Amino acid sequence: MEYFVQQLINGLTLGSIYGLIAIGYTMVYGIIGMINFAHGDIFMIGSFIALATFLVLTTVLGFAFLPVVLLIVLIVSMLFTSAWGWTVERLAYRPLRGSFRLAPLITAIGMSIVLQNFVQVTQGARVKPLPPQIQGGITLMEGNTENGAIVVQLSYMQIIIIVTTLVLMTLFTLLISRTSLGRAQRACEQDRKMASLLGVNVDRTISLTFVMGAALASVAGLMFLLLYGVIDFYIGFLAGVKAFTAAVLGGIGSLPGAMLGGLLIGLIEVFWSGYFSVEYKDVAAFSILAIVLIFLPSGLLGKPEVEKV
Amino acid sequence: MSAAAIRKPVEGAPAKWDEDPVLTVEHLTMRFGGLVAINDLSFNVGRGQITALIGPNGAGKTTVFNCVTGFYKPTEGRIVMRHGPGRQQQAIDTLTQGGLKWQATGEGAVFLLERMPDFEISHQAKVARTFQNIRLFGGMTVLENLLVAQHNVLMRASGFTLGGIVGIPSFRKAEKEAIDKAVYWLEQVHLIERADDPAGDLPYGAQRRLEIARAMCTEPQLLCLDEPAAGLNPRESAELNELLQFIRANHETSILLIEHDMGVVMEISDHIVVLDYGVKISDGDADFVRNDPSVIAAYLGVEDEEIEAAPEVASLVVEAIGEGAAKQVGIKAAAVPAAAAVAETAATADSEAASHPGKRPSGLAAAREGGPDRLTRIKGVGPVNEKKLNGLGIWHFDQVASWKKAEVEWVGSYLAFPGRIEREEWVKQAKALAKSGKGKTGGAK
Amino acid sequence: MSTVSTNVNPENSFQASIKDALLAAFLTGVLGFYFLALRTDIAPGGLAVTTRWGLWFSAIAIVFAGRLLLNLFVWRTDKPVTRGLLSASAGVGTALPDLGKWLGRALFAFAVILPFFFIIFFPGQQRQYIDLAILIMTYIMLGWGLNIVVGLAGLLDLGYVAFYAVGAYSFALLSTHYEFIGFWTALPLAGLLAAFWGVILGFPVLRLRGDYLAIVTLAFGEIIRVVLLNWYEFTGGPNGISGIPKPTFFGLEFSRGEGGFADFFGLEFSTIHRFVYLYYIIFLLAIITNIVTMRLRRLPVGRAWEALREDEIACRSLGINTTNTKLTAFAIGAMFGGFAGSFFATRQGFISPESFTFLESAIILAIVVLGGLGSQIGVVIASIVMIGGIEMLRNIGFLSQIFGPGFDPTQYRMLIFGLAMVLIMVWKPRGLISTREPSAVLKEKKKIGADMVAQGEGH
Known part of the structure; x- marks a missing residue:
């Protein structure tokens, strides 16, 4: 029981990170119908920017009060990663808008390769370890098993991750449902040509979608850095595929779906590792993806597609 | 050829399409979630004939096609395709009871299309189709x-x-x-x-x-054409007519077509089935369908709003159902007395009253003070039906709003709108309109 | 500017060019700040930040200058210097059908004599060049195999490397466990196994459309890799399988001494013999792939693939069993992938899951798309440009003279590969050769322009 609760907490934490990345996939897919393959690498870029900012603040400038440092890191990495998201869209996707549909997928894969190797070349291929910054937590329950005592702990780190995710989710849902930007986005989702005829600046709306996705991915990057303490140039691929799985599982195009899918994928992965085998945890995630797509192509919260004849 | 129709009993010998049908659709129902696209539809397609499926937009014609060709699985009903002459009823019955999809018989073979996937319908049952938005x-x-x-x-x-x-x-x-x-x-x-x-x-x-x-290269026994004349100019339309007649004359292919171009329909069809809101409202040869009041009403009821004056109504009726045939039968377009015919129907309403099921709604002798409500604001009520309703003494929204099931049934039958009033929620709409108190201005002309 | 006549586009003014270049430079500064100006490295006592302002400023300066020059002479001018170039290339485009045919013949002829060409003209570097030719030929074969699935049937497959892996592991396991199974016996078995896996994986996913199919095939590819990585008893896990036998020439080994190939034919022993032999094996396999594909295109099944790519619903209305048709495409594509995998295993002598990552799938797909979907000669050109070009970087010595002795061009290989993918796609979204040859002709053969041809499922 204690083990179960601990795994549940861990799964929700991991799932929050996946959910934040998944939102970027789902928004982009919703608005221009393409898989932004480079999004996982934007997440990786975000984590590198967060790491560098953190180090500059603490070792070079000598800030010591952690909450302020983290807040600055959060804001700075959101800003800088957004610039990356914007640039990728501008260079690799916008010239191909309205072109044949495999083309942006190929440029997306190309961009993913470019980003990975750019970071590898400029920052080195070795992993970057960061010692745990936030320690301690709340002990929820204690119990005994045959292997000794087991303590269920909700660490402060986990609290921060889950709370930040919830706050950002709420903000973004409000942004999409209440503001004119959100309206423009939904209009572009429905019919881009019509939206532009009605005065919606389609290019700007799509750019902003990428910017928002990148900002959320950078938050996920920071969380990942703090939670695991190790990043390298390759973390984006796997996290990206899993986040995409989450977006599909929740129903692509749906924001709450992406979050729900993220949580589910996080839980599945953690429970699979906890109860079956760590080695095959990725197989579990990918199998879920395949099964969902085959039996429930529109995902949990997505709208079913009707075949038009 | 005498008319076999839903409103009139069969006179004389049964029609060719009932005697030797290549395709029989029986009690076909198709629901999408809560929406009933086709409701209990039955009709036959005669062997070697050209059968037209017509009806206003959204009547469910393409859905029928998609059910016949296997792109949709019907919710209920049986679709039988026959190779070889005759009804082969015995084989169909054994096939229906057994779990099989098709069976060879002494005369040919029978196929239960609702059990077959789309590609088998084309490959085995020899039903080919074209698409409304061309798919080359x-x-x-x-x-x-x-x-x-x-x-x-x-x-x-x-x-x-x-x-x-x-x-x-x-x-x-x-x-x-x-x-x-x-x-x-x-x-x-x-x-x-x-x-x-x-x-x-x-x-x-x-x-x-x-x-x-x-x-045609698939050598079909039945060719289903979804609006083949859509977007064609008159010359191309005429060529199409020739092509279809050529196929009928020289190949053992029966044709089922959906068409809005009444010129094409009336000129070449042996048999016409009219759908409205997923229900068959008429079934017979061109002459019969052209003169069927329920067809006229269905077309006018949908094209509401724009129709205000009688001459326009008449010309619309001509355009919708008479044009091609008018020449044939020797009636001049302007002489088709559609509006007059409608008025006549209204006049005979009283005598007919007893023949409809349900309860006739109580009416007022005249509109209340402030003039009658504009009933056309109820979606589905056209000017012609507004006149008919006024003829019954129905002038106001609150009158419609007070209808119960029995009245709805009676009015539906009287206006030849079986089931449609419920689907369009006239009563509900009327309640809302009565509440808002609008619609007084202008009134019915 | 006031003296200039009014018909000058304000977009093309000098100020606009400068402004645009400044913006680009600013963006470079923002994007590069955390990657060029700063670098985090492991230092004693944790991570340390080092600064590289020089690199950062030079990057900004290069972008500013480059963008400004491009603006002034290409993008924001009424007389772009590339105009002549463009019209010239347009001329090439119309003459291309014939050019393509002759290019194909020339390339084929060159491929036939290639090993001898290098032995005669590059005696010092023959081995290296033949090895590169083998690598390119492997990618050509993989590209042709994938072209059946993506180019003809229009099914987007991001996990093609899985079948390459199945072929490689089948051969490796068969040949290391059973001594009597040699390369030529194992080859068809490996192909069949890969085809079998193609059907197994294909069956559940083929009713998915477009991007969803792509992502599920990616997932399957990764599943197979993870399984290979973790199933120690069977696959050797991350250590892979080594000691895979080399191919023999009708039982003759390419070894020194008696009974070897050189000894039998009375030649002087040379290691190059084995490379030449390997080259001809992959050349033969690739040519078989090409011939079979070209034949299939003219058969009903090939036409059904292309019809499927154009419009699946219409296919079903014509009585084509689309599931079976897709499965054959998947299986045949997988089979060729399996053949290539067997060859890879015997050439390397060692395989491990590292050779079968998603990147490999992406490279093969990129070759097919960059070459032009469905175009056989396009695959050849794209393979030579992408694989050959990138490998050439290894040999460019003069770069290290510019950038100093510590400069290693190979680390930029994938970066340049990725950039090339993006640039070529933006330049030619339909690929290098985008016209389609009809599979049946009544009177006169006419090429079909790219804008007519559909791209497949759900696109």
Whole structure:
């Protein structure tokens, strides 16, 4: 029981990170119908920017009060990663808008390769370890098993991750449902040509979608850095595929779906590792993806597609 | 040929399509979630005949096609395809009870289409179709399009590819025959000069013809055409008529078509089935359908709003159902007394009253002070039906709002709108309108 | 500027060019700040930040200058210097059908004599060049195999490397466990196994459309890799399988001494013999792939693939069993992938899951798309440009003279590969050769332009 609760907490934490990345996939897919393959690498870029900012603040400038440092890191990495998201869209996707549909997928894969190797070349291929910054937590329950005592702990780190995710989710849902930007986005989702005829600046709306996705991915990057303490140039691929799985599982195009899918994928992965085998945890995630797509192509919260004849 | 119809009893001998049907649709119902697209539809398609399926937009015609050709699985009902003459009723019954999809019989074979996947319907049951928004293989040449249509024949000849790879002679022969057949059909549709051009390059009318030729290359027993004349100019339309008549005369292919162009429908159809809101409202030959008041009402009831004055109504009726036939039957367009006929119907309402099921709603002798409500604001009520309702003494929204089930049934039957009033929620709409207190201005003219 | 006549586009003014270049430079500064100006490295006592302002400023300066020059002479001018170039290339485009045919013949002829060409003209570097030719030829074969699935049938497959892996592991396991199974016996078995896996994986996913199919095939590819990585008893896990036998020439080994190939034919022993032999094996396999594909295109099944790519619903209305048709495409594509995998295993002598990552799938797909979907010669050109070009970087010595002795061009290989993918796609979204040859002709063969041809499922 204690083990179960601990795994549940861990799964929700991991799932929050996946959910934040998944939102970027789902928004982009919703608005221009393409898989932004480079999004996982934007997440990786975000984590590198967060790491560098953190180090500059603490070792070079000598800030010591952690909450302020983290807040600055959060804001700075959101800003800088957004610039990356914007640039990728501008260079690799916008010239191909309205072109044949495999083309942006190929440029997306190309961009993913470019980003990975750019970071590898400029920052080195070795992993970057960061010692745990936030320690301690709340002990929820204690119990005994045959292997000794087991303590269920909700660490402060986990609290921060889950709370930040919830706050950002709420903000973004409000942004999409209440503001004119959100309206423009939904209009572009429905019919881009019509939206532009009605005065919606389609290019700007799509750019902003990428910017928002990148900002959320950078938050996920920071969380990942703090939670695991190790990043390298390759973390984006796997996290990206899993986040995409989450977006599909929740129903692509749906924001709450992406979050729900993220949580589910996080839980599945953690429970699979906890109860079956760590080695095959990725197989579990990918199998879920395949099964969902085959039996429930529109995902949990997505709208079913009707075949038009 | 006498009319077999839903409103009139059969006189004399049964119609050809009931005697020797190639396709029988029985109690077909198709629901999408809560929406009933087709409701308990039954009709026959006669062997060797051209049958037209007409009705206003959204009547469910294409849905019928999609059920027949297997793209949708019907919610309920049976669709029987027959090869060989006669009804072969016994075989159908055993087939229905057994779990099989089709069965060879002494006369030919019978197929239960609702049990078969789409590609088998084309391959085994020999039902071919075209699409409302043309679906050609645009990046392949005209000739290639026609060869793809002969896929199953060629596949067998190529020994399911293995023989084809090594180039067995029987495959070469089969391929030559396939090209000959393609050339034959290209000549029929006047596209032989463009055989090596990509299909996507053809003008619209030629694409429509090519789609028909492609369907014919599957050697169908039943050809389903979804609005073949849509977007054609009058000359192309006439060519299409010729092509369909050529197919009827020279090939053992029966034709079922959906068409809005009444010129085409009335001129070439042996049999017309009229749908409205998923329900069959008329079924008979061209003359019968043209004069069926429920058809006139259905067309007018939908095209509401714009119709205000009687002459326009008349011309619309002519446009909708009489144009092509008017010449045939020798009636001048202007002389079709549609509006007058409607008025007449209204006048005879009282005498007919007893013949409708349900309860006749109570009416007022005249509108209350402030003039009558504009009943056309209820979605589904056109000016003609507004007049009919006024004839019953229905002037105001609150009157409609007070209808119970029995009244709805009676009015539905009286206006020849079975079930439609419920679907459009007239009562609910009327309640809302009565509450808002609007619609007084103007009143019915 | 006031003296200039009014018909000058304000977009093309000098100020606009400067402004645009400044913006680009600013963006470079923002994007590069955390990657060029700063670098985090492991230092004693944790991570340390080092600064590289020089690199950062030079990057900004290069972008500013480059963008300004491009603006002034290409993008924001009424007389772009590339105009002549463009019209010239347009001329090439129309003459291309014939050019393509002759290019194909020339390339084929060159491929036939290639090993001898290098032995005669590059005696010092023959081994290296033949090895590169083998690598390119492997990618050509993989590209042709994938072209059946993506180019003809229009099914987007991002997990093609899985079948390459199945072929490689089948051969490796068969040949290391059973001594009597040699390369030529194992080859068809490996191909069949790969085809079998193609059907197994294909069956559940083929009713998915477009991007969803792509992502599920990616997932399957990764599943197979993870399984290979973790199933120690069977696959050797991350250590892979080594000691895979080399191919023999009708039982003759390419070894020194008696009974070897050189000894049998009375030649002087040379290691190059084995490379030449390997080259001809992959050349033969690739040519078989090409011939079979070209034949299939003219058969009903191939035409059904292309029809499927154009319009699946119309296919079904014509009585084509689309599931079976897709499965054959998947299986045949997988089979060729399996052949290539076997060859890879015997050439390397060692395989491990590292050779079968998603990147490999992406490279093969990129070759197919960059070459032009469905175009056989396009695959050849794209393979030579992408694989050959990138490998050439290894040999460019003069770069290290510019950038100093510590400069290693190979580390930029994938970066340049990725950039090339993006640039070529933006330049030619339909690929290098985008016209389609009809599979049947009545009177006159006409090429079909790219804008007519559909791209497949759900696109």
